[in-house]
C-alpha cells in the first residue's frame with residue numbers, strides 16, 4: 601500500500617529547502633521502491649494568506665490521513681501585525697497539539713567535516729552525538745489559564761501556567777528511556793525541581809520509571825546547570841529528556857555546538873510513531889528568496905521520517921551517508937562555509953545529495 605507523505609512547505613525559506621528534500625525523497629522512493637505518494641498543503645503564513653487560517657481545516661484533515669508529514673518552517677515579519685490567534689507560529693502549535701505529537705526528538709550530531717564550524721574548540725565537540733527528547737504538547741506553552749489581565753491597581757499582568765500530569769510525563773519518559781536503550785544507555789532528565797513543583801513531580805515520575813530500565817543510567821540535572829554543562833562538556837550527554845520550554849532552549853544551544861542550525865533535523869512523534877519531520881531552524885526571513893539556505897537539516901529530517909514513520913531504515917541510512925559524502929567532497933552552503941571548501945547554493949546542495957544517492 602502506498603505510504604502517504606504530506607508536504608507543508610510553509611514560509612520564507614520553507615519552500616526552498618523543502619523542494620530539495622522532496623527531490624531526495626523521490627530519489628530514495630525510486631531507488632528503494634518505497635511506493636510513496638506525496639500531497640501538499642499550507643501551514644503558517646502560507647495558510648493564512650491562502651485559506652485565512654495558519655492551520656487550515658483542510659491541512660489538518662490531510663495530516664490526519666497521512667503516514668508522515670514533512671514541514672519546512674513557518675513565520676516571518678510579513679505576519680507581525682496579525683492577531684495572536686492568526687500568527688503563523690500558532691498554526692504550528694495547533695497541528696502539533698491536534699495530532700498529539702508529544703515526543704520531539706532532536707539529535708545534535710557533529711559531523712567531523714564541520715568540527716571547525718562550531719563556536720567551541722574542536723576537541724570539545726568532535727564526535728558529539730546527543731539526542732534531546734523534548735515534550736512538545738504540554739507544559740507552560742499550552743498550560744491554562746494564560747493571558748494578560750488588568751489588576752485592581754490598573755497595571756497589567758502577564759501570566760502562564762506550567763503543569764504536567766503523571767501520564768504526560770510517563771509517555772515522554774518512555775520515549776526517552778527507549779531511545780537511550782538503543783544508544784549508549786545514559787539518560788539525563790532536566791528539570792527545575794528546586795523551584796517549580798511541576799518539575800518536582802516530573803523528577804519523581806522519571807525516577808520511578810528507571811526501575812523498568814535497569815540498564816539505563818539515569819541522572820537528574822537542573823536546567824541552569826544543564827545549559828552550562830552543554831557548553832562546558834557537551835560530550836557527557838547521551839540522551840536528554842525535558843519539558844517543552846527547557847527543551848526548546850537547550851536544543852537550540854545543542855544545535856549551535858554542531859556548527860549550524862542549518863544541519864539539524866527533528867521528529868515530532870505521536871504514540872503510534874506517526875509524525876511530523878522538520879528542520880530545527882525557523883523560516884530565516886533574512887535569507888529567504890536568495891537560494892542560499894542550507895537544505896541539509898530538512899534532507900536529514902527526511903531520513904528521520906523514513907526511519908521512524910515509514911519503516912525504511914535502509915533508505916534513511918543512505919540519505920545520511922549521502923550527506924556525509926557531500927560534506928567529504930567539500931561542498932558547503934554559506935552557513936557552514938570554511939576556507940578551502942566550495943560554496944554552493946540551496947539547489948546545488950540538494951542536487952549533490954541526490955547525485956550521491
Ligand code: NAD
Nearest residue numbers: 673674675676689862881882883884885886887893894935
Ligand atoms: P531562524 O532559525 O529562522 O534564523 C536564525 C538564524 O539562522 C538566521 O540568521 C538565519 O538566516 C539562520 N538560518 C536558519 N536556518 C538556516 C538555514 N537552513 N541555512 C542557513 N542559515 C539558516 O530563527 P528566527 O530568525 O528567530 O526566526 C525567524 C522566523 O521563524 C520567526 O517568524 C520564528 O517565529 C520562526 N520560527 C519557526 C520555527 C518553525 O517553523 N519550526 C522555528 C523557529 C522559528
